[in-house]
Amino acid sequence: MTVADEAATPSAARRAHWALFVGLAGIVIVLDQLTKAWLQANFEPGQLVEVVGDWVRLVFGQNSGALFGLFRDQALLFGLASLGVVGLIVAYHARAGRSLYLSISLGLLLGGAIGNLVDRLRLGYVVDFVDIGIGTLRFYTFNVADSAISAAIVLLLAVAVVPSLARIVDARFDG
Numbered sequence: 001m002t003v004a005d006e007a008a009t010p011s012a013a014r015r016a017h018w019a020l021f022v023g024l025a026g027i028v029i030v031l032d033q034l035t036k037a038w039l040q041a042n043f044e045p046g047q048l049v050e051v052v053g054d055w056v057r058l059v060f061g062q063n064s065g066a067l068f069g070l071f072r073d074q075a076l077l078f079g080l081a082s083l084g085v086v087g088l089i090v091a092y093h094a095r096a097g098r099s100l101y102l103s104i105s106l107g108l109l110l111g112g113a114i115g116n117l118v119d120r121l122r123l124g125y126v127v128d129f130v131d132i133g134i135g136t137l138r139f140y141t142f143n144v145a146d147s148a149i150s151a152a153i154v155l156l157l158a159v160a161v162v163p164s165l166a167r168i169v170d171a172r173f174d175g
Helices: 003-008 018-042 075-095 100-123 144-161 164-174
Strands: 048-052 056-063 126-134
Touching (some): 018 056, 075 100, 100 126, 100 164
């Protein structure tokens, strides 16, 4: 579609996929908070349970920092920063136009940001519980919100590297 074609298209056809964006964010938030509530009800902080041998374990972690536990004990600061990020995600989605690909990516990002924000404001830390690795070689402990954020980042990086990817996906599933 050319710029002239897009300008001639009714504005409703170019509007963002708000229901998908908000719905996906809501699903991420609900799954994130339910898994964290289950963990808090059944585990003590620091408790570890092997799920798939030593490869996948559940461990009740309390992350009072930011990404990968950096800058500990700054929950209020990160809560305020997260509110700003949430606002930026929503504003970007509003300006991004009708892209299914971006609505999915940004919906995942929004859900993850809000899921961890709820923890920071409610508890003063983020509940992390998935621990993957082999022996002493471990990845950082994470949660459902972190997984959604990571998936969104991968999708956004992919479209940054291959800009036509969003158009291909949109044409295939939203055309």
